[in-house]
Amino acid sequence: MEHGSGGRATGDLIREIFEAQFDNDILSEMEDAAVVPGDVQIAMTTDSFVVTPLQFPGGDIGRLCICGTVNDLCMRGAIPKYITCGFILEEGADIETLRQVVKSMADTAREAGVQIVAGDTKVVDGNGGIYINTSGVGFVPKNIDIKSKNAKPGDVIIVSGNIGDHHAAILSQRMSINNTIISDNAPLQQMVSSLISANIPVHVLRDVTRGGLATVLKELSVASQLCFNIYEEKIPVDLQVESFCGLLGLDPLYMGNEGKLVAIVPQEYASQALNIIKTSKYGDKANIIGEVCAPDNVSNAGALILNTEIGGQRYLDILQGEGLPRIC
Amino acid sequence: MTQIPELVDYLKNYDGPAIRLMEVCGSHTHAIAKHGIRNLLSDKIELLSGPGCPVCVTPTSYIDRLIELSFQENTTVVTFGDLLRVPGAKESLNTAKGRGGSVEMVYSPMDVLKLAADNKYRIYVFAAVGFETTAPVYTLLLDQAILQGLDNIKLLTAIKTMPGAISYLCDNGAKISGFIAPGHVSAVTGSNYFNNLAAKYQIPFAVSGFGAKELIVAIYGLIQMVLAGDNSVKNFYTSVVEQENNPIIEGKLNKYFEKADVTWRGMGLIPESGLLLRQEYKQFDAGSRGLDVDNKMNNACRCGEILMAKVKPVECPLFGKICKPSSPQGACMVSEEGSCFNYYLSQN
Numbered sequence: 001m002e003h004g005s006g007g008r009a010t011g012d013l014i015r016e017i018f019e020a021q022f023d024n025d026i027l028s029e030m031e032d033a034a035v036v037p038g039d040v041q042i043a044m045t046t047d048s049f050v051v052t053p054l055q056f057p058g059g060d061i062g063r064l065c066i067c068g069t070v071n072d073l074c075m076r077g078a079i080p081k082y083i084t085c086g087f088i089l090e091e092g093a094d095i096e097t098l099r100q101v102v103k104s105m106a107d108t109a110r111e112a113g114v115q116i117v118a119g120d121t122k123v124v125d126g127n128g129g130i131y132i133n134t135s136g137v138g139f140v141p142k143n144i145d146i147k148s149k150n151a152k153p154g155d156v157i158i159v160s161g162n163i164g165d166h167h168a169a170i171l172s173q174r175m176s177i178n179n180t181i182i183s184d185n186a187p188l189q190q191m192v193s194s195l196i197s198a199n200i201p202v203h204v205l206r207d208v209t210r211g212g213l214a215t216v217l218k219e220l221s222v223a224s225q226l227c228f229n230i231y232e233e234k235i236p237v238d239l240q241v242e243s244f245c246g247l248l249g250l251d252p253l254y255m256g257n258e259g260k261l262v263a264i265v266p267q268e269y270a271s272q273a274l275n276i277i278k279t280s281k282y283g284d285k286a287n288i289i290g291e292v293c294a295p296d297n298v299s300n301a302g303a304l305i306l307n308t309e310i311g312g313q314r315y316l317d318i319l320q321g322e323g324l325p326r327i328c
Numbered sequence: 329m330t331q332i333p334e335l336v337d338y339l340k341n342y343d344g345p346a347i348r349l350m351e352v353c354g355s356h357t358h359a360i361a362k363h364g365i366r367n368l369l370s371d372k373i374e375l376l377s378g379p380g381c382p383v384c385v386t387p388t389s390y391i392d393r394l395i396e397l398s399f400q401e402n403t404t405v406v407t408f409g410d411l412l413r414v415p416g417a418k419e420s421l422n423t424a425k426g427r428g429g430s431v432e433m434v435y436s437p438m439d440v441l442k443l444a445a446d447n448k449y450r451i452y453v454f455a456a457v458g459f460e461t462t463a464p465v466y467t468l469l470l471d472q473a474i475l476q477g478l479d480n481i482k483l484l485t486a487i488k489t490m491p492g493a494i495s496y497l498c499d500n501g502a503k504i505s506g507f508i509a510p511g512h513v514s515a516v517t518g519s520n521y522f523n524n525l526a527a528k529y530q531i532p533f534a535v536s537g538f539g540a541k542e543l544i545v546a547i548y549g550l551i552q553m554v555l556a557g558d559n560s561v562k563n564f565y566t567s568v569v570e571q572e573n574n575p576i577i578e579g580k581l582n583k584y585f586e587k588a589d590v591t592w593r594g595m596g597l598i599p600e601s602g603l604l605l606r607q608e609y610k611q612f613d614a615g616s617r618g619l620d621v622d623n624k625m626n627n628a629c630r631c632g633e634i635l636m637a638k639v640k641p642v643e644c645p646l647f648g649k650i651c652k653p654s655s656p657q658g659a660c661m662v663s664e665e666g667s668c669f670n671y672y673l674s675q676n
Contacts, residue, residue, distance in 0.1 A: 171435065174435070175435055175436055175439075248435070249355065251362070306364070307364075308362075308363045308364045308540055309363075309540055309541075310332060310336055310363060310364075310365075310368065310540040310541065310544060311336060311364075311368065312363050312364020312365055312366075312367060312540070313364045313367060314361065314362060314673075314674070315673055315674060316673075317653070317673055320653040320654065320664075
């Protein structure tokens with residue numbers, strides 16, 4: 001508990017664990033607030049990370065908390081620049097784990113091209129948990145207008161890779177199921193900036209996180225009041241994730257990712273956009289999974305329709321409640 | 329060899345006598361909705377959802393008892409996620425948790441072992457809901473609880489068995505031409521489990537898997553049986569289901585559980601339609617006997633008739649109005665396996 005007192009022990013913790021990894025000119029000034037340069041339109045976001053287990057195949061809470069905030073900024077077409085982080089450590093948190101988490105944050109921030117410019121640590125009673133909040137600022141280039149209601153009839157829907165990996169990796173670890181599924185947590189700034197610098201007029205970007213692909217697409221179809229048609233056999237799912245979900249009665253369409261995006265682009269840019277995503281880091285399994293249509297009747301405004309492998313149609317809604325295992 | 333698209337064409341264009349098929353497994357209800365099968369069938373073929381979703385058939389007094397336990401000193405209720413939002417007489421476990429009830433969600437009953445071992449002074453009550461399929465897992469949990477000396481694990485059971493419910497439906501005038509028999513249950517019990525029912529009620533049974541193609545094949549096969557008057561049990565899920573039961577599982581079930589008359593939500597007490605812990609293991613029972621009261625939160629809810637396929641979800645006055653997945657008034661709108669939930673999704 002002493003580490004959260006604000007006194008010498010706090011200073012030791014900050015110096016020993018955080019400064020060593022997060023060293024940069026702005027942070028090392030140790031001021032109450034970071035002053036950063038910039039005179040463009042900015043994007044801001046914040047997110048809190050409470051995942052258990054703290055470390056999982058393919059990543060940890062440190063990598064996750066940088067990716068989550070970086071990706072949120074990217075989804076508005078922003079170039080992520082600065083990040084702040086707030087740690088809430090429960091009493092008994094393992095220092096070695098914390099060290100590794102902080103190193104992951106630093107490594108991931110470097111990969112994503114962002115600077116960690118401010119931070120805070122609190123220690124509370126508890127059972128050794130580590131919780132992290134990150135906030136981020138990004139710069140939005142001129143003439144970029146990417147938002148969820150911008151989909152237009154005729155647009156194509158691209159997903160940047162296999163769905164459900166992160167959720168399946170976390171669940172496997174929690175349930176002590178041995179497999180080689182790894183989390184896809186990854187920063188997507190390179191993918192997004194490649195799209196923008198190639199002048200693809202991207203209408204919508206959204207990262208596929210909690211609630212999974214179906215929830216994200218349903219939110220987008222409702223936002224635009226258009227009808228989204230997607231095709232089951234075109235949606236990329238890793239075979240192992242598919243069987244894992246099959247065994248547990250889970251649906252990959254509702255399983256979360258932490259390094260995948262949905263891009264909605266005009267039809268004439270479809271193959272160029274797909275190519276750019278596929279050749280970006282973390283995008284090799286990308287595919288065009290469907291299209292945006294003008295609703296043919298009132299009830300199809302805002303509908304998300306999955307065309308199944310046998311030619312059936314299924315109306316998808318947002319995830320209700322938790323992602324559930326089968327009990328029968 | 330007939331191909332799937334040909335079977336789909338047949339089912340789309342079927343123009344023979346009207347046929348009513350019932351699936352009695354919640355996972356089938358879910359799979360039929362998931363694969364969009366209902367809108368591939370001609371108007372002459374009706375698929376009805378029977379009482380096969382475990383949380384849908386659990387009476388309100390069971391939920392109320394869990395809520396009561398969650399407020400009991402030093403006690404935590406441990407449950408699968410889909411029970412959390414099921415309404416009891418007044419509220420759901422989720423609401424109770426919000427008021428300070430101790431409720432934990434797990435993905436596997438075996439997770440209770442770790443909880444109980446980490447805190448031996450706290451009682452962990454697992455909400456053991458399910459059918460023949462889930463019951464074997466509870467026997468494994470009991471095996472381990474005994475082996476590890478964890479006497480702070482208890483079960484509040486609501487375990488149902490299929491034949492009692494199917495008999496009840498047939499005895500009470502449900503007009504059904506054929507049953508799509510539950511694939512998971514049959515994997516445990518063997519397909520012969522349904523032979524007596526088929527003979528007694530002169531109704532065909534088709535055991536089916538859960539994939540789109542498997543369901544199409546089984547539905548096609550069942551229709552051929554109906555048309556031919558072949559009132560037997562046919563297994564269309566041979567990759568998993570055998571004719572005979574699994575003797576190891578049967579032995580385990582008989583060790584811990586005995587047949588009992590239990591109450592089904594909206595249907596009442598059905599003789600020998602469930603399993604309760606035997607007297608010898610009553611120390612593991614958190615009070616599962618006599619949970620027969622079934623007071624719906626909203627009296628207009630027609631769950632019972634829907635479970636018996638007497639009315640369709642759309643015929644319930646609450647359906648789609650105040651009863652939606654986001655504000656369920658009855659259990660059938662809560663579960664992914666519930667008929668109202670799946671009807672709602674296929675319409676919206």
